[in-house]
Amino acid sequence: MTLFPDTVSAVLGESILGRAAKKGILDIRCVQIRDYTTNKQCQVDDYPYGGGFGCVLMAQPLKACLDDILATRGTGRSRVIYMSPQGPTFTQETAKRLVRDYDHLVLVCGHYEGIDERFISACVDEELSLGDFVLTGGEIAAMAVTDAVCRLVPGVLADPACYMGESHWDGLLEYPQYTRPETWEGQEVPEILRSGDHQAVERWRRKQSIARTMDKRPDLFEKWTPEGEDKALLQEILAERAPKEERLDFDIRPGTEADLPAIMDIVAGASAFLREQGVDQWQKGYPAAADYRRDMESGCCWVLTVERAVAGVMALCPGPESCYEKLDAWQFPGPYAVIHRIATRRDLRGRGLAKELFAFAGDIALGRGCGALRVDTHPDNRVMQGLIRKLGYVYRGDVYLESGTEAGTLRLAYEKSLLSGEGETI
Ligand SMILES: C[S@@+](CC[C@H](N)C(=O)[O-])C[C@H]1O[C@@H](n2cnc3c(N)ncnc32)[C@H](O)[C@@H]1O
Incomplete structure (x- = not known):
């Protein structure tokens, strides 16, 4: 309802909404309030009682216009909405609610003083x-609501x-988008x-969404609760x-x-961390002391120490590894050499110790x-996947463990050349 x-x-008949209307998916009607006046001058407004600037739209033409719209709307759930600077702010959540709960919306656009x-x-x-x-009138607001709904x-x-x-679908902003060419102005x-x-790509995009919501809209970020x-x-x-922090x-x-x-x-700290992250790895008694003892006997166990205390451990085993051989x-x-059973002390997480173990493994191998x-x-185990990708490892496919308490379970297998420069490194 508008003047x-x-x-x-003209605006709503263009582009995506215009095409949807042509296909009969939408029916958008813009109704002239002035057509429902009963006075000779087709006057829709009058001076405000009590004095003051401007004019106010009269109730009679508005009501007659609305009655006509409701009488011809057909069946379905209707909602009459007045576009007003005094209402709650329209959001994506409002759009979702309106599209879910109603089949027919009447948007009333005021003008002048209201x-x-x-x-x-x-x-x-x-x-x-x-x-x-x-705004001067409700039209721009009504067009925004119509478009979003x-x-x-x-x-x-x-x-x-x-x-x-x-953006705003689940409380976060969208990740950045790019199109061709690959390089533009450097x-x-x-x-x-x-x-x-x-x-x-999915993981990177989600991370970007979180990061840019943090940066651009701290108000939204505060309301958002991360899950999974x-x-x-x-x-x-x-x-x-x-x-x-200072390098250790x-x-x-x-x-x-x-x-x-x-x-x-x-290992106990790493197992607890994985459990908290909802990762079903290292939850069934693997790796056990016996695994590391075997690594020690075969010269494969390495420990990283900080101030003489053990702060990290890994097994660096020579290939071939039976379950890897099934992958083409x-x-x-x-x-090749294989890194297994790598973990660092929980209180030193984020200090780059795992990265040092990986680098050392490369030198030894x-x-x-x-x-x-x-x-x-x-x-x-997204944390480990993120780390090894950053270190230049490339995903090659899925393998299934063949022994131990986690035998039969799926693992993602990664590879890094120690000779070529494949993969990005941090
Ligand atoms: C100049 S405004 C009237 C404002 C009114 N005197 C007040 O102070 O609340 C004229 C019309 O524009 C529309 N309008 C103005 N600002 C709007 C906003 N922020 N959102 C939606 N509609 C708005 C309303 O339909 C309103 O009746």
């Missing part, structure tokens, strides 16, 4: 504002996925978006942004029997004539 139906229909309060009391179901500012109507956009990942499209690794995988992503962002002095040496109690404490996608033929390192991790 400017031609202006409004509309007679008695029409609002008698006929309006709710008021909605476009924001805390005053109608694009959620099934069939208007090609797929619900078009709007479901967008700025490149992020490498990961060109990698073809869909899982990695988002918790790990948020932790990564916070760790990356934490002021860098450390040593790496072969592990001995005397290190076992400290090693098993580290490896890129680097020839001898190369010294022993291996051209590549391989490693696997649980599909839900």
